[in-house]
Amino acid sequence: MLAKRLIPCLDIDKGRVVKGTKFLQIRDAGDPVENAVLYDKDRADELVFLDITASHEKRDIMINVVRKIAKKIFIPFTVGGGLRNIQDITNILRAGADKVSINTQAVIAPELIKESSRKFGSQCVVVAVDAKRKNGQWEVYIHGGRTPTGMDVVAWIKKCERLGAGEILLTSMDQDGTKSGYDTELLKAVSTTVNIPVIASGGAGKLEHFYEAIVKGGADAILAASLFHFREFTIPQVKQYLKKRDIEIRL
Amino acid sequence: MLSKKIAIIDYKMGNLHSVFNAFQYLKIPVEFTHEKEKILNCAGIVLPGVGAFGDAMKNLQYLGLVDLIKQEISSKKPYLGICLGLQLLFEQSEECRGKRGLNIFKGKVVRFRSKGIKVPHIGWNQLCLKKKSELFKGIQQGSYFYFVHSYYVAPEDKNIIATTTEYGEEFVSSISLDRVFGVQFHPEKSQDKGMEMIKNFARICLNTRRSVPAKL
Numbered sequence: 001m002l003a004k005r006l007i008p009c010l011d012i013d014k015g016r017v018v019k020g021t022k023f024l025q026i027r028d029a030g031d032p033v034e035n036a037v038l039y040d041k042d043r044a045d046e047l048v049f050l051d052i053t054a055s056h057e058k059r060d061i062m063i064n065v066v067r068k069i070a071k072k073i074f075i076p077f078t079v080g081g082g083l084r085n086i087q088d089i090t091n092i093l094r095a096g097a098d099k100v101s102i103n104t105q106a107v108i109a110p111e112l113i114k115e116s117s118r119k120f121g122s123q124c125v126v127v128a129v130d131a132k133r134k135n136g137q138w139e140v141y142i143h144g145g146r147t148p149t150g151m152d153v154v155a156w157i158k159k160c161e162r163l164g165a166g167e168i169l170l171t172s173m174d175q176d177g178t179k180s181g182y183d184t185e186l187l188k189a190v191s192t193t194v195n196i197p198v199i200a201s202g203g204a205g206k207l208e209h210f211y212e213a214i215v216k217g218g219a220d221a222i223l224a225a226s227l228f229h230f231r232e233f234t235i236p237q238v239k240q241y242l243k244k245r246d247i248e249i250r251l
Numbered sequence: 252m253l254s255k256k257i258a259i260i261d262y263k264m265g266n267l268h269s270v271f272n273a274f275q276y277l278k279i280p281v282e283f284t285h286e287k288e289k290i291l292n293c294a295g296i297v298l299p300g301v302g303a304f305g306d307a308m309k310n311l312q313y314l315g316l317v318d319l320i321k322q323e324i325s326s327k328k329p330y331l332g333i334c335l336g337l338q339l340l341f342e343q344s345e346e347c348r349g350k351r352g353l354n355i356f357k358g359k360v361v362r363f364r365s366k367g368i369k370v371p372h373i374g375w376n377q378l379c380l381k382k383k384s385e386l387f388k389g390i391q392q393g394s395y396f397y398f399v400h401s402y403y404v405a406p407e408d409k410n411i412i413a414t415t416t417e418y419g420e421e422f423v424s425s426i427s428l429d430r431v432f433g434v435q436f437h438p439e440k441s442q443d444k445g446m447e448m449i450k451n452f453a454r455i456c457l458n459t460r461r462s463v464p465a466k467l
Contacts, residue, residue, distance in 0.1 A: 001376065001377065001417055002372070002374050002375070002376045002418055003374060003375040003376065003395060004374075005374050005375065040442070043442070045374070045375055070268065070269065070272055071272050071275070071276065072276075074269075074272075074273055074276070074439060074440060074441070074442055074445060074446065075397070075440055075441075075442055076397060076399075076437075076440050093265070094268070096268055096269060096272065098266070098269070098399075098440065120265055120302070121265060121301060121302055121303070122371060123301065123371050123373060123399045123400075124265070124301075166371060166373070167373065195369050195370065196369055197369055197373055197374070220369070220373075220374070221374070250375045250395040
């Protein structure tokens with residue numbers, strides 16, 4: 001049976017690990033390669049690295065980080081953040097990432113999803129979507145959650161699938177950083193509409209939140225950042241818990 | 252005598268570097284190449300690859316490697332095909348009708364069709380071991396490996412099936428016959444179990460090195 005995946009996420013700024021959650025203030029630091037090795041030892045199923053470096057000139061640092069990580073860990077990893085065109089995507093994949101995650105640029109220029117999935121295969125292309133509740137539905141936000149787009153999340157994700165996205169990384173902005181659980185309604189609305197895997201993100205605070213994202217939300221994978229980063233829970237702890245509750249998981 | 256190196260064939264498809272990195276990490280001597288002489292001189296061949304069946308065959312043809320790989324396989328040099336490298340061993344694929352594969356085994360490559368499953372099949376899934384194979388030495392029944400694919404092989408000769416995996420249906424996740432091995436999953440992304448398998452392949456290459464005549 002296909003196992004549900006547990007995915008720690010690391011935010012990277014100028015080649016260093018920073019903070020835990022996407023929409024909260026930055027704190028802490030660390031070496032991304034060391035962190036990646038630790039998560040690998042803990043038997044994470046995959047890793048996600050989001051490059052939040054603001055200045056474009058410093059982005060090359062990330063390429064080097066990716067190259068180093070690829071030599072040290074042998075589980076799949078995704079790199080996202082600020083990828084603007086097919087060249088940026090090519091560079092990250094050539095450096096050793098298994099997948100790229102695109103967010104803002106996918107909204108601005110949806111053909112990038114098509115172009116990149118055609119060139120590298122759908123399995124390489126993760127579209128990250130930041131969703132915020134509005135009138136009983138959800139709206140797509142871009143620019144790290146700063147800019148509302150007026151687009152409906154479910155409609156947008158359907159379009160992403162059609163364009164060739166291989167997976168959806170779905171973050172609930174309402175839940176992110178609250179530790180009060182994933183937005184299972186949002187997850188369900190998306191996972192029942194598309195036929196590609198959905199990664200749940202935003203809101204994990206308790207063990208049962210992971211369970212709910214899978215069982216109530218229908219998530220194929222669950223992502224958490226600060227919870228793992230600050231060691232409130234370890235990966236083996238979450239995995240053991242899910243296993244006990246009869247979720248298919250790789251220990 | 253052949254060199255101790257294992258050739259990882261560089262034919263411009265995705266994921267080649269991860270395979271190279273895994274061998275390097277394990278300190279197994281490799282040659283990352285598409286040069287015929289170098290491939291001929293190596294103790295084994297690894298054909299990785301993520302991407303489309305048709306493109307992969309086109310690239311192999313362009314590099315003039317189709318006959319060479321077939322010859323090497325028939326001369327019993329150990330071969331490990333990963334993902335596309337497994338699929339290419341067969342006659343043809345639904346992914347690209349009209350394009351012939353390497354045609355080592357009878358059968359074709361088909362797409363997942365079961366209802367209620369997501370395609371591509373992405374993630375960690377279990378192996379059901381069907382026969383004894385050197386490649387799976389030390390790998391337990393039910394071990395998880397990392398998969399990412401939409402197509403799988405349907406061999407005519409069921410005796411070559413080494414493992415199967417459950418995803419909506421039971422599909423063939425690896426094959427083995429003598430020294431020809433093909434795996435649909437990615438050992439290079441399957442952590443400790445994957446590393447174990449790569450070490451097994453390297454050992455098979457070293458053990459058979461002496462019995463395969465050098466062609467140069």
